[in-house]
Amino acid sequence: MPNSPPDLQDLPELARAIKTWGAELGFADVRIADVDLAHAEAGLQAWLDAGCHGEMDYMASHGMKRARPAELVPGTVRAIVARMDYLPSGRDGDWRATEVARQHDPQAAVVSVYARGRDYHKVLRNRLQQLAEKLKDAVGPYGYRVFTDSAPVMELPLAEKAGLGWRGKHTLLLSRAAGSTFFIGEILVDLALPVDPPTGAHCGQCQACIDVCPTQAILGPGRLDARRCISYLTIELKGSIPEELRPLVGNRIYGCDDCQLACPWNKFAQRARLPDFDERNGLGEAGMIALFAWEEEEFNRRMEGSPIRRIGHERWLRNLAVGLGNAAAQRKGDAAIVAALRARAGHPSELVREHVAWALARHLA
Template sequence: MDNSTINYLELAEKIKYWGKELGFADVGFSDIDLSEYHHHFEQWLDNQYHGDMSYMANHGDMRAHPDKLHPGTIRVISVRMDYLPENANFARTLKKKEHAYVSRYALGRDYHKLMRKRLKALGEKIKHYCHKLDYRPFVDSAPLLERPLAEKAGLGWVGKHTLLINKHAGSWFFLGELLVNIPLPISEKKENSCGSCVACIKICPTQAIVAPYEVDARRCISYLTIELRDTIPVEFRPLIGNRIYGCDDCQLICPWNKFAQLSQETDFQARQGLDTATLLELFAWDEETFLSTLQGSPIRRIGFECWQRNIAVALGNSDFSSNVISALRAKRSQATAMVAEHIDWAIEQQQTKQSEITISVKQNKQHRLHARLVRSIEKGLPRDA
């Protein structure tokens, strides 16, 4: 179509329609002014809340100016894609200490390629209609403040746990962006509806949400099990429980997630039995099995060493089992120094539980013997005693 005759209001509606055709649950448009968000981000960095994620501190100015990331950008098209798998069994898995808990977004295939391909297809549809379009797709792959952009685009609001929440879809979704050079109408920003609720702050196992809308990543289980490539601080290990990749607690407790939408994408459904696997089953994998089984999974990027580290911690947190101790000892001789340190900790935890069980058994035996003695004495006493 002739660019001079384009009705951008009409084009915006077409883009929303095309987005739905491509599997995006929602599409919105924002300008590129992020000044109201950037100061908060800079303060977050100054507080060292990003931990070892040095990439968060890189390209700081670019994060606040998408047009520096892709020259000519004047609008950002933000999209949402739901990922909640069927039969997620959240609470049930968390309660089964011998089972592995994997964050729900990571049960299926890696979302990056799928969403990027769909965003590129959306860009081409727009370009066919508006020839002057220049676009660039991003899916968690560039220095972009994607949640603020999505909030400005009307896809929801940033909650107290710093994740985006949608009134009609909760927070179980991925975000993606198209940076474009055309003057699309800006979507209406949604009102923050967290109100006085602090459920996410209270439920966090490690108290990583240090204040409303502020997360200290160094305390966050998702950071500790995914981003951290070093030793997990001892103080956090017991709090990790059986979570071996990520944590969903702040989303599980959020009342808005009663409106969450199940994913329509087969790629996001659980694969390789990750939603039902036991810790011992996964700990038995060697590196070749890890790499081949998790081909196409986002989990693969943490590497085999961190995978073993995380499972060792979870095994230490599981109920006492001689099989667990045997498995930990069997892996130790082949483990790296970092993994071996976590295995030693796990064995110590298991042995402590074993001792507690032994003491408890002895105490119970003593109580039974004492009760029997009392009954024997009572039987031998005169009736009028």
């Protein structure tokens, strides 16, 4: 990596400027950490050895490089870590109560709040790149790499080390100022900027997130078995959702926010500063029957620029079939649900047909 850092005496001022530029670009908080993550290696290895990553082979494919940013980008000595809030604007009242109410409406299609707007990868990467270029304008050429959930780096330990928050018992990052409804992104740099101190943990004896998890995927404080997590099942899993878990998925068709909805710290959740995360396609109010009727062309068109598009139409229908099957079990004899499912019973995809057949059987049971 090329390295032309300013004089060391300028670095504290440079760090303050980075934080100011970050705020101007829409980040809610920007902090700086060193990149020594040796403390996280044992936990990562144990999690992988237990198979808790499921089909997410990318979690294991780089070995311990994930905990060694300087091996990923030689010359790296610091990480600039930024937080961007995503709670959509335009809705008044208690957002958590609204989301819980939708979970109890059998026909509502529940999409994780973070996924209702524009793909966060694109938004954060663009803003981080602008921040990196502002830094370049100030100091001249330097070595850096921008990423958000897109490189083999343990982002949450970096964010925790930088003082953006602490790891909650559900393993998500928590901030006293903003709960957990935010994205994080990083810039690895070869500038020896002053680092920020970490915060302490503030969960205390609370284990609301553990108790509320529909599939009991949170095995204990800080221990998540992704194979049982609804977000994994509806997003990462490529094949059939295990039958014993399908009834527990309820009407969650993309992701799951239950642990966040139960967390007391999310009473401090902040609305997004950028319009990119405003809801699109009515995903905060949509019904499953309407979404299940989308053909592939409509799905691709409507989900253009959305994180949802990456699962593809087939898995979209798989997820909705499970949700409709659970709705059918609650609303015996609902002709609209049965008709929607029967319309997909002969779908070309074996995966879709399997889940539709299961859903129809729920109606008859």
